[in-house]
Amino acid sequence: MSTQPAAHVAATAADEAAVRRAISSTPRPPKAGPVSAALTFAWRGMLKVRHVPEQLLDVTITPVMFVLMFTYIFGGAVSGSTGEYRDYLVPGILVMSVLFTTVYSGVALNTDLTKGVVDRFRSLPIWRPAPLLGSMLGDTVRYVVAGIVIILVGVILGFRPDGGAGGAVAALALVVVSAFGLSWVFTTIGLLLRSPSAVLNAGFMGIFPLTFLSNVFVEPTTLPGPLEAFVNVNPISILADASRGLMAGNAQASDIAVVLAVAVVLTAVFAPLTTRLYRKS
């Protein structure tokens, strides 16, 4: 018992000398460049995937279950055979899985804001958009992982698209670019709502119906007229069509153009909005 305080006193004394050494030993380095700062924030995002893998699991397990359930339960009824439906469904679920992941960009940003760490970032002499852009880059890695999981599950179930590996990679790339555009919408929401769970709820309340009102699950020709009309103009349908086309090796250039245009428009509108809200928060 009696040795404990004495040991502590010695430790503190050593600390103070070490603290003074540590303080005096740093010349100020040149400021971090914009790219280096953004990449550092991307690195932070990836560390979080490693430390909090549950988030990634959440958004990948649901789509995997969808693939399994829909293929084997509804596949026969919808398309006449499970194999045929699987080939229709997998490129669509790839879209769903990756777009669902974008909601978490907003959740993560909101989580940051409710803690003190954003104050520190904002008091650093760094390029202002670096924290946002860096997180988005880190999230892109997440989108790629979520997409690869779905494609692999498809392959395990016997999905062998005509476009081969190249087609699959192209489809994944297009979906990830779309996700990058869409994620700015959720970061804007993330800065407007008060809690991470509110962002999560609002995000899925938007993305969930929008995904079901697309051609991800069924051919729109089977739907009632007005619904079919909506499904046909839903950008998620067009993205799913482009994804199917790229995987099958017969993609329509117009689909790809529309998908890229939507991503550009979303980024052009919501990226500046997010940046401005982030600055003011």
Add this chain to the structure above:
Amino acid sequence: MTALAIEATGLVKSYGDTRAVDGVDLAVPRGSVYGVLGPNGAGKTTTIRMLATLIRPDAGSARVLGHDIVSEADAVRAAVSLTGQLASVDEDLTGRENLVLLGRLLGLRWAPAKARAAELLDAFGLTEAATKLVKHYSGGMRRRLDIAASIVVTPELMFLDEPTTGLDPRSRNQVWDIIRALVAEGTTILLCTQYLEEADQLAEGIAVIDRGKVIAEGTPGQLKASVGSNTLHVRLLDPDQRPQAEQVLAHDLGTVTLEADPSALSAACSNADSGAEVVARLAGSGVAIAAFSLGQPSLDEVFLALTGHPAEQAPGEHDPINEGNPA
């Protein structure tokens, strides 16, 4: 190079109908600890956030290290660091990752950032916890990491917002030691605190702030003198000498309280000088003194004396930082 580290005139910041900061003037000299003392909701955090360029003042102006906080915000950011009231570290990363992250953001390359992180972890006694996630840290460890994060590159000026609130006495003393070391190496510190004792221990100058206004300014001594009564505590080496000590104290100061500790006694005295004279007389009379101190009036007493109202948090005057997402 101006002599003042911080020069603020008439800073105002409102949230809705509440004027969180209502015309604050500050003049903080370089190379010292300057205390901003006040209860919760007095406007301390809002003032710090304006000076650290996190929010813009609605009115008034301030220069930090000679740079305007609005038009030269980047230059301010390059020379200051902030340790917020909420620990400004990332809970989902390890202690080491937090420090490497900041090193990189401040312009260090990977290898120097890692070396710097290791050096700081060692200096702050966090090496063992280096690879643990910060959310599993104790309050004291988190606070030390927070301060370490603020000196990854030694700042010219450091904002410390209530660095010891919620800490146990041992952790508090460690934080105080760190602050003293920082000042000894030439860093200027603006320290916000609710504790008069903390300001008294560390600060050379203090501004007392209440309801968004500076209501008193001065050295800790001047401030306490304006409050009036202190308590002289004396501990003797030999408890048997207590009756003799009691006589001396009673003669000079009046009523003497014998404390539960058989070698300790105390008495109220009007000012520090009379306390010092009594201690000198006590020593001269052959009583062996182990320790003595002039007790601090509490923040409540200071506020009561300065404002006529106790230092309570008025409803609706919370610092916005405490209310979750300010957006």
